[in-house]
Amino acid sequence: MMLHNNFGIDLGTSTIKIYDQKKNTITKEKNMIAIRDDEVFAIGNDAYEMFEKTPQNISICSPMKNGRIADVFQAEAVLHTLLNHSQSAVGYHPNLFFAVPVGMTQIEKRAYYAVAHRGKLRKCKIFLVDRPIADALALGIPIKKTKGSMIVNIGAQSTEISVIADSRVIVSKLVPIGGTQFNTAIRSNIRRKNNLHVGNKTARRLKMALADMNRGIHEGRKVVGTDCSNGLPRNGIITARTINDAIIENIRPIAREISPLLQRTPPQVHTNIQKEGIYLAGGSSRIPNMDKYLSNALECPVQLSTYYDLCTICGLKELVTHPAIWHFAYPTTR
Numbered sequence: 001m002m003l004h005n006n007f008g009i010d011l012g013t014s015t016i017k018i019y020d021q022k023k024n025t026i027t028k029e030k031n032m033i034a035i036r037d038d039e040v041f042a043i044g045n046d047a048y049e050m051f052e053k054t055p056q057n058i059s060i061c062s063p064m065k066n067g068r069i070a071d072v073f074q075a076e077a078v079l080h081t082l083l084n085h086s087q088s089a090v091g092y093h094p095n096l097f098f099a100v101p102v103g104m105t106q107i108e109k110r111a112y113y114a115v116a117h118r119g120k121l122r123k124c125k126i127f128l129v130d131r132p133i134a135d136a137l138a139l140g141i142p143i144k145k146t147k148g149s150m151i152v153n154i155g156a157q158s159t160e161i162s163v164i165a166d167s168r169v170i171v172s173k174l175v176p177i178g179g180t181q182f183n184t185a186i187r188s189n190i191r192r193k194n195n196l197h198v199g200n201k202t203a204r205r206l207k208m209a210l211a212d213m214n215r216g217i218h219e220g221r222k223v224v225g226t227d228c229s230n231g232l233p234r235n236g237i238i239t240a241r242t243i244n245d246a247i248i249e250n251i252r253p254i255a256r257e258i259s260p261l262l263q264r265t266p267p268q269v270h271t272n273i274q275k276e277g278i279y280l281a282g283g284s285s286r287i288p289n290m291d292k293y294l295s296n297a298l299e300c301p302v303q304l305s306t307y308y309d310l311c312t313i314c315g316l317k318e319l320v321t322h323p324a325i326w327h328f329a330y331p332t333t334r
């Protein structure tokens with residue numbers, strides 16, 4: 001019987017993913033918090049449900065920004081509430097393994113300690129795992145043997161580009177672009193082309209329905225928005241082209257960041273990446289033909305992970321359940 005439970009936690013900007021070893025489950029919930037008059041009003045999916053529907057005295061936001069903790073108190077409230085949902089499993093002194101961006105400052109590392117080490121969890125042990133290492137474990141990359149593997153994880157507000165070689169992450173760059181930036185660009189394209197104002201959730205729905213990097217499609221969707229000239233509600237037809245143009249605008253800078261990293265890797269590493277292809281993960285890699293687009297832009301094969309947004313948490317699961325590879329995790333303290 002397990003005395004201490006172990007949890008893997010991927011604190012994403014849009015969703016938090018938790019692996020609970022005792023229950024052997026992965027749960028996913030919106031990383032959102034609703035605050036009314038300085039008091040927590042709702043958390044997780046409940047907070048997201050209210051997004052764009054609340055009166056002005058309720059603010060709804062994510063405790064994260066661009067893949068990093070932005071507000072320790074809010075992140076603590078979300079994490080503890082979600083962990084308490086699996087009450088029986090938290091038990092005493094659990095080990096928590098957080099996937100984190102590479103190259104954090106001491107203060108950023110301490111933020112994970114501050115977020116977790118409270119209340120029922122004040123005796124837990126906290127370990128950090130570099131996100132590309134977690135992704136590599138899920139992707140089955142032999143971390144100790146690989147001569148060079150590149151992973152690109154396109155999330156909600158960040159894209160992490162990393163190269164693993166010699167058992168470690170030799171290059172990593174966090175670019176502040178992801179699905180949220182795609183949504184913002186979609187809204188501004190709709191304003192420009194259709195003179196219509198639509199909300200974030202509508203932009204996200206349109207992205208899910210119409211986005212395709214193989215830009216040949218001529219589909220459209222009817223939406224209700226607010227006319228930008230007179231502020232009255234009206235219908236509009238949004239074409240796939242409007243959506244795809246907005247996404248391409250944001251994917252190009254990502255490709256421009258990957259390219260020099262790829263070129264600057266040592267020849268042996270570069271050859272291996274060309275041979276095995278760039279691994280693509282993260283929720284935003286669900287956009288159809290994103291892999292083909294990047295492969296053309298970078299002149300390098302791209303391998304799409306079918307774990308998508310669950311890639312990192314699946315890697316944490318692999319680590320948590322195999323103590324022999326816990327050396328990839330490092331402790332953090334106050």
Ligand SMILES: Nc1ncnc2c1ncn2[C@@H]1O[C@H](COP(=O)(O)OP(=O)(O)OP(=O)(O)O)[C@@H](O)[C@H]1O
Nearest residue numbers: 012013014015067155156157158179283284286309
């Ligand atoms: N089918 C889909 N088509 C397009 N985008 C999608 C699809 N499914 C999810 N997404 C996008 O994926 C993003 C969430 O991905 P993910 O869970 O990897 O991000 P995150 O871990 O919360 O964020 P980050 O890693 O930036 O902190 C959201 O922006 C969402 O809109």
Ligand SMILES: [Mg+2]
Nearest residue numbers: 012013155156
């Ligand atoms: Mg993520």
